Amino acid sequence: SQTIHQWPATLVQPVGSPLSLECTVEGTSNPNLYWYRQAAGRGLQLLFYSVGIGQISSEVPQNLSASRPQDRQFILSSKKLLLSDSGFYLCAWSGASVAEQFFGPGTRLTVL
């Protein structure tokens, strides 16, 4: 069966520090991968999605970047965090031909 992992589970970082969040998927190959941010207002904002290694689409301009160095690994990064980057970051995967997405447990990021 397929599983999706995210780490770390929680993170507290100072403003201006770098960020690296990791997401890995097991039990499937060539998944579509997604990064979402869920701010305090609850809505889910799609940040990036990837349909293959090295292929990243950005949905909104922001202080973050994403990379996909391996088929089942998706990384969210920042060189310098802002206060507004605080939130709950969710990674998800889907099959190449289906839209339903399966979510990881999330990372709670607090920028102080």
Added chain:
Amino acid sequence: GEDVEQSLFLSVREGDSSVINCTYTDSSSTYLYWYKQEPGAGLQLLTYIFSNMDMKQDQRLTVLLNKKDKHLSLRIADTQTGDSAIYFCAESSGGKLIFGQGTELSVKP
């Protein structure tokens, strides 16, 4: 652009039925989804309905789709305290999912 709307809060008593409503805009959506999010956790896919169906039942869950009005609902029968969570409606659009803001369901004993 595509948009999905939900009411933000719903409160019911344990044992009653809960009905969570959602409206969407993309008439070409192939699938519509309901996700559940418990506090501090990721989203869990509850159920989905294909756009050519009117109804889908899965144990205590019933999904109704009115394609003409672009209205989707989730009914939870015999609601339990463990059903307390945020429920998200989502439509598939352009290969992506568009989520509503989520409805927070509170179940009172």
